[in-house]
Amino acid sequence: MRLLVVFPCFNEEEVLTNTVKRFFIYFENIIELGIISNDSRICFVDDGSVDKTWDIITSFPQKYINAIKFSNNFGHQNALLAGLENFKNEFDVYITLDVDLQDDFNVIGEMIAKNKEGFDIIYGVRNDRSTDSVLKRGTAKMFYTLMEKMGVKTINNHADFRLINNQALLSLLKFPESHLFLRAVFPLIGLNHTIVYYKRFSREEGESKYPLRKMLSFAWDGITSFSATPLRIVLLVGLLSIFLSFLLLLWAAVQLLRGNVIHGWFSMIAVVTFFGGIQTFAIGIIGEYIGKIYIQTKKRPRYIIDKIVKK
Structure with a gap:
């Protein structure tokens, strides 16, 4: 042999x-x-x-x-x-x-x-x-x-x-x-x-x-090369964000009908920052996959x- x-x-x-x-x-x-x-x-x-x-x-x-x-x-x-x-x-x-x-x-x-x-x-x-x-x-x-x-x-x-x-x-x-x-x-x-x-x-x-650091990078590379689960997680987070946004909108409408005035910028900034972070995170995950597709299409040795x- x-x-x-x-x-x-x-x-x-x-x-x-x-x-x-x-x-x-x-x-x-x-x-x-x-x-x-x-x-x-x-x-x-x-x-x-x-x-x-x-x-x-x-x-x-x-x-x-x-x-x-x-x-x-x-x-x-x-x-x-x-x-x-x-x-x-x-x-x-x-x-x-x-x-x-x-x-x-x-x-x-x-x-x-x-x-x-x-x-x-x-x-x-x-x-x-x-x-x-x-x-x-x-x-x-x-x-x-x-x-x-x-x-x-x-x-x-x-x-x-x-x-x-x-x-x-x-x-x-x-x-x-x-x-x-x-x-x-x-x-x-x-x-x-x-x-x-x-x-x-x-x-x-x-x-x-x-x-x-290298082990974490290696693990991430393995996950994104063989699994679409992170993309599915992004989808679920997006759906959850839409649901939470709807609840916030409903709450704001109720407060408006009651004549309550929402004062200050804190609540607005908190909401914008929260959803902005989710969107940035989601774009990063999607970008990782797009980057792999981009590199693959180049067919470099x-x-x-x-x-x-x-x-």
Whole structure:
């Protein structure tokens, strides 16, 4: 069985050497055991790093390494896509894994066994996140709950550690959207799938490339790419605003008939500000979707490759 493991990298000079040292021991071991064939490969995708990431990647002498260098920073999801897309039909199975090795690569053998049983997609799912901070665990739980409430189908506690076969890869490449959210694309593909559980480790070196701000942006991008629920919420808020406006108008008419005079500007300003805020919020939500449509119609490339090394 020919395997390709894809590692996306962005400013990872602090962890790369240790990652390669640790992972290559495991990689050569499963080759010796006959789990994968000798012509299996590892692909590092440099997502426009500004440190020495590319120099370190190209300095490795091991025969198993392929490498792709982006001309700019196009994002983690596009780095994963590039590593897969540029080697389609060349391997039997493909695994994507973050270079910090917080996800336990020792379950790769179990993933391959599941594939041999007939599964097209095997999701790596974290069943122990005790090494994550309370904030990280809390925001992750909020993320998956919010996605579920918004109607976006994802695998709970699954990031981007997964095994797919070539059929699943070819199905993935049929999705042309510019804002790619792989965690929701693969459940949408369907096929025969299963789950492998593992414990998440703490990051040994370097800093996480997903701070809270970026995680929130990532979640929002996923929601607006796969769910129309925010637009429906805007519609409901609009209907509620009309109803409240009607009640206010009715109340003002009653006060007028009673001869009561409404003094001051406070009540008027409060009402105008309230409904003005709702309208601005609604326009912002709609604008987000229109912006995605605008970008999609331009059909810009999702990434541009500066250099590629194949062995």
